[in-house]
Amino acid sequence: MVRSRWLARVVLAAFVGATVFFVAVTFSSLKSGFADAPSRGPGDIALYRAEVERMHDGYGYYDAAEAELRTRGYPTRSLFNWRMPLPMWLIAALPDMLTAKAILALLCLTLVLLSFQLLTDEGSTAEGLFGVALLTGAVLPSVLGDLLVMPELWSGVLVALSAVCFGTKRRAAGVAAGVAALFFRELAAPYVLVCLGVTLYERRGRELVWWTAGLVAYAVFVTLHVRNVLPRMTPDDTAHAAGWIRFGGAGFLISTVQMNAYLLLLPQWVTAVYLGSTLLGCWAWRTAAGTRIGLTVAVYAVAFSIVGNDFNQYWGSMIAPICCLPASRGPAALVQLARAATTRRLAPAA
Numbered sequence: 001m002v003r004s005r006w007l008a009r010v011v012l013a014a015f016v017g018a019t020v021f022f023v024a025v026t027f028s029s030l031k032s033g034f035a036d037a038p039s040r041g042p043g044d045i046a047l048y049r050a051e052v053e054r055m056h057d058g059y060g061y062y063d064a065a066e067a068e069l070r071t072r073g074y075p076t077r078s079l080f081n082w083r084m085p086l087p088m089w090l091i092a093a094l095p096d097m098l099t100a101k102a103i104l105a106l107l108c109l110t111l112v113l114l115s116f117q118l119l120t121d122e123g124s125t126a127e128g129l130f131g132v133a134l135l136t137g138a139v140l141p142s143v144l145g146d147l148l149v150m151p152e153l154w155s156g157v158l159v160a161l162s163a164v165c166f167g168t169k170r171r172a173a174g175v176a177a178g179v180a181a182l183f184f185r186e187l188a189a190p191y192v193l194v195c196l197g198v199t200l201y202e203r204r205g206r207e208l209v210w211w212t213a214g215l216v217a218y219a220v221f222v223t224l225h226v227r228n229v230l231p232r233m234t235p236d237d238t239a240h241a242a243g244w245i246r247f248g249g250a251g252f253l254i255s256t257v258q259m260n261a262y263l264l265l266l267p268q269w270v271t272a273v274y275l276g277s278t279l280l281g282c283w284a285w286r287t288a289a290g291t292r293i294g295l296t297v298a299v300y301a302v303a304f305s306i307v308g309n310d311f312n313q314y315w316g317s318m319i320a321p322i323c324c325l326p327a328s329r330g331p332a333a334l335v336q337l338a339r340a341a342t343t344r345r346l347a348p349a350a
Contacts, residue, residue, distance in 0.1 A: 008340035011283065015334070019276030025250045026268040032248055032310045033255030033268060044314070047072055048088055048149035055092035061085045062228045077239035082229045084221070086184045087154050097146065104148050107157050108139040114164040115325060122167070122287050123329055131328035137262035138320040152317035155185035160321035162191070163296065167289030171207055179214030183221060187318050190299045198292055244307050252313075253304045257323060259316030277330030278323050284333035285326055293325055 054064035069076050091100040112135050120128035141147045158181035165174035181188035199207050258271040282294035300319045
């Protein structure tokens, strides 16, 4: 709890100012996102589903990816447009999509249960229940249709699962989930860097060895990926004209935070308020788990304010699950701040 009335007022003013700014952005020309836009035709989901179908027909992953990327007119000059094999490899290796969906659903269920434990232990039962309610919206796409072919869904669930594993003292599982998130999507790199920083700061030698082993394996994985892709690239290949450094600012950040099934159904200004609550929850969560989660949200907030085109809104699936954790603590933090800011005389700290 904040013991200084002055500090409480400063933080409360910052929260209100930031939230009002975020809401204003959603009504301005800075707004980004496609939640309320008409369908733009087949996209990445259709691409990945077609790759899986070709692999079922006997194609290797890179042959399938090349054929579908070129057939569908995707830019292929950049290595980043050639997705790494997961989760398509996994889905194609399983008997059917239902089995893959069951695996992802099991990961989501584990995340929900551990999140409830963490939020209840470090907050209250009400915060735990609220966090679970928010998480159901974040993980719901994992069991809808063919959305499980999206690498960001797997990676985002694994990032959040890793964070709650660390928070519930399951450190080995936390490292394993964090490394797995990176294998599914390189966009998990900011989270891994946060974890490495925390590991070094806390001087956890054994944990550092685990991370190092995982990163060495990932480096081999990326090397093999590059060796398979480079021979398939031609001088005639095209690239995104604008690149990925777009400085989309708050508009693009809000659009990524909106990648929660419930928020996608609501006006975007609701997401702006949700983002404010998330940031406030990060600030108020002063435990080791809260610090790791808060740093992760902060790093992604900065990254997504700089990198990403408006059509990359789906990147928000990387942070949708983990944002639910501090967001569930935001309302209680706001109540505490309001009380501290209006109390004439506060009891001295113990």
